[in-house]
Amino acid sequence: MSRLSLSDTDKTARDWFAETTSALGCKLITDAMGNQFAVRPGLQDGPPTYAGSHLDTQPTGGRYDGILGVTAAVEMLRVLNDNWVETAYPVGVVNWTNEEGARFPISMVSSGVWAGEIPLSRAHNLREVGGGSATMKSELERVGYLGETPCSHEVVPMAAHFELHIEQGPILEAENRKIGIVQGVQAYRWFSIDVLGADCHTGTTSFAHRADALLAASKMILHSHRAATAASALASTGILTLRPGSTNTVPGSVRFSLDIRASKDSTVEAVEADCKAAFARIAAGEDFGDLNAGGTSGRPCSVAWTTDSVSPAINFHADCIRCVTDAAGDLFGSEMGALTKEMVSGSGHDSVYTSKRVPTTMLFVPCRDGVSHNPREYSTPEDCAVGAQVLLGAVVRYDRM
């Protein structure tokens, strides 16, 4: 699936969402970030209980990430209609814009604006990656989804937000469980690390005369892995670029990303502090564990950190978690213990931002091999159906509460 946010194919999916939910009796709101809210009236007026997620994908994405949460929420509307269910308050379905951050480079940006955590102007001015000139605002206008309603939790209130999602990890599948009852989202911080040495000729420069930025970066990546292992955290490098990039020139400049995650903020901070101290020693060529040993110490490099984003640990709302637990208990009965697992989300979702304003939680279903952000992404129809069933049960329970 390749459905970048606010592309022509995303417009088609949005049109489908609007037509389908209208046909199911919903009132549609589109806000200034193109977020689509479909509201099914309740017996009384008041802030709706929402289910939702996003319809955009990575450039080479899967068919479930985000999409399952929206389509299961639409199915919820259908089941409520088919069974003549009248909820106490309105029930809604939301499609958040540009969750992936793949086209406009802030993930979860539109729930972030809705929550008042990201300024509208910053979001509107986001330029598409890859050097194009389109901005979020120009593309919202182009596809006809720059809504007149302000993007704000005050103007478009929610009673609660429930998000069904594929796990994007391997645990549920490995343990043969059907529902992950998500307690919160782990903390994470993203950094860009610049290592500066000096370009030189690979054939004529002895190791002692080099300031090899890539050799230093290699040691840093290995150290971050060890430090995270020791702290039961995660550290990952997904991007690395170097200059000048020639077989016979030692790279004088390397930039790499570092993504540190752990269930506690303090653990992320501790790994960050450990890496900051260690990278400085590695760059300086100082004795440091074994990493500078066994080679020839060269000339020092410098190292500089930029913090790109900070996402503190999130605890979801106890009421919402109880609604999911009860709905799963209803479905699984005595197998509840074997088929569910309380877990912490490893990845960020729009629920991170909604949780800052309204009671929120998530539920996960298994996905094959834990693969996500990849066309191989797959969850069985049966697992998706179980997820949709528990989502419906949780929303209805919250509405009754």
Added chain:
Amino acid sequence: MSRLSLSDTDKTARDWFAETTSALGCKLITDAMGNQFAVRPGLQDGPPTYAGSHLDTQPTGGRYDGILGVTAAVEMLRVLNDNWVETAYPVGVVNWTNEEGARFPISMVSSGVWAGEIPLSRAHNLREVGGGSATMKSELERVGYLGETPCSHEVVPMAAHFELHIEQGPILEAENRKIGIVQGVQAYRWFSIDVLGADCHTGTTSFAHRADALLAASKMILHSHRAATAASALASTGILTLRPGSTNTVPGSVRFSLDIRASKDSTVEAVEADCKAAFARIAAGEDFGDLNAGGTSGRPCSVAWTTDSVSPAINFHADCIRCVTDAAGDLFGSEMGALTKEMVSGSGHDSVYTSKRVPTTMLFVPCRDGVSHNPREYSTPEDCAVGAQVLLGAVVRYDRM
């Protein structure tokens, strides 16, 4: 200096070379690779003794690499003329095309064709780097330097080839010496290494579930540095690319270059064999020294090697070396021992190919901080003049021999 081979600015330099050497009384030959041979007649006919190098540069290159060898050779013609010197046989100056390999990606390609080591068709069909459609042949035609003379050591014979070059390394400067008397060129081999793991989400995938191609590549780069240190060799990585390249995706695919050099072929082969065994163990996550220790062992990656080029160690010709030594002795007198150094060239030059067909050697002058392939490249006018003087002395001596 940015004078990529067969660009408009290279044409200007070629025109200058042709006009200047013609004005100095030379006969010009341009061959099918655009190599320019300027020949000053001698008392008798016969293969000329040549001095020369190249006028092309790296994209962000210096003003000395190659250029000094050509301009000093042109200065040699001037000094011979000014002093009414008649050599026994002709003396020549050569400007080799695309030595750098920066625009058309085989370095020293045109001396390679001349020596019969690279097929003409392969060289002519070389496409410019960066995705352009120009080939060496189309650019030779465009700038008017596709000569009618076949590119061959049989058609354009040489008695000998002398090349003055900046050291491109820090040794002469550090030891305060003026002339490097080059004995040969170290062996080198270039490889591309492909490491294949699996893309996965940085937030949801435990270390144990990952096959992290970049973490494995980092260990390999560090290992190659240690193995080369142990063998008194050099190992360098100048290029590293990865996929897919997103902060929150563990890279499933990494490709990096490896440049191994040593004075002996057998040492290069030993480091290659060591790295082949070690990289396989690193990829498999096996216990291996300390590199896989201290982290969490994940799932195995695969690793594949491609050999991009093999350049065996070269020993230059004793007669040529003696001519350089004698010329330097003449200039330095009793300071000869302090001001010269016998050395092995760390980098390849057109002299590598000429040495396969005719007596060849090189001489080096110091360059500041050992910097080359960089606009900061610098050699003092005095050091350049000393180099030119010894070059002249060596060529005249060889001619007399």
